Amino acid sequence: YSPVAGARELRQAVADLYNARYRKGMASQYSYENVAISSGGRSGLARVAASLGPVHLGHYLPDYTAYEELFDAFKGFVPMPILLEESDGFRVTADQLRHEIVSRGLGAVLLSNPHNPTGQVLYGPELERYVGIGRQYRCALIFDEFYSHYLYDEVAQAHTSVSAARYVEDVNTDTVIIVDGLTKNWRYPGLRISWTLGPKEIIQRIASAGSFLDGGAAHPIQKAVIPMLDPAFADGQALSIQSAFSVKRDHMTRAIDAMGLGLPHRPKAGFYCFVSLKNLRPGLEDGIEFFEAALGHKVITVPGKFFDVNPGQRRRHLPSRLSQFARLSYGPNMHELERGMSRLKELLKT
Structure with missing residues (x-):
């Protein structure tokens, strides 16, 4: 068995990557003790959730769909929705x-950054x-950074990758917790390797949670992926x-404009467009009907x-603010993307 917190060599490789990318010249540096390895992103997030005490946990609307299942599974904290406004591009x-x-x-507070589904x-x-406000008010900030390589326009000009x-x-001492992995940014979802960065004390709690949640990631795979964390390779x-x-983002946004779909925010990151259906004819203006x-x-x-995200369906008496939106992905290859957008164009013509 591998240690539940992960193989020390891989944990140190993750720490070295973050120090090289984001902490050059800074006195405080990550070490292997600031890293826990998990078997995939959901496993990593589940460990974090299991480690939270009885707090009010803020989460954004909209945000990643799997957060709802996460909140339903762990009852030690109270999820509190934070509304993002369409008028401000979410x-x-x-x-x-x-x-x-x-x-x-x-x-x-838990958030995906870059943001799924909006591309903010x-x-x-x-x-x-x-990050400074979280420090000032001693509020733990949990960053899901699984799309941190997918940056465009002025964001990509400023940074090769983004991280809190x-x-x-x-x-x-800063209660900033970061979850990332090989699934999206390295495009190796089948390897099922993710990591969590944070203060040593929190990482110890996360590793303890992993002992009963998942038992840890496969040892041979941990050893095999260490070269992928080399800063130059990453x-x-x-x-x-x-x-x-x-290129695929630009193709999709041009097609969206040509079809008359609304786009509250041109994505600067990720590989999704969160489009408005409000101007479509009846029968297509609802996200379920459009699907x-x-x-x-x-x-x-x-x-x-x-x-x-509506854990426990506590807002079931309210209609969803997002019922007239849909998420489109430009993750597929260009040939498939062109086929898909062409077919949506045919749909809107009928």
């Missing part, structure tokens, strides 16, 4: 974080302010992704209401 801001922490007594991203001075680790002052992966996916109609043309879309 943007996360530091000022909003401050307001939510103070007004609702949040002890922790916190970076640069705004991310620095966001850049703005942590002390790796053992940065090469990021640049290759940005080169290929920016069923697109399926008839052999295209898969994801209804927007699935990102209206």
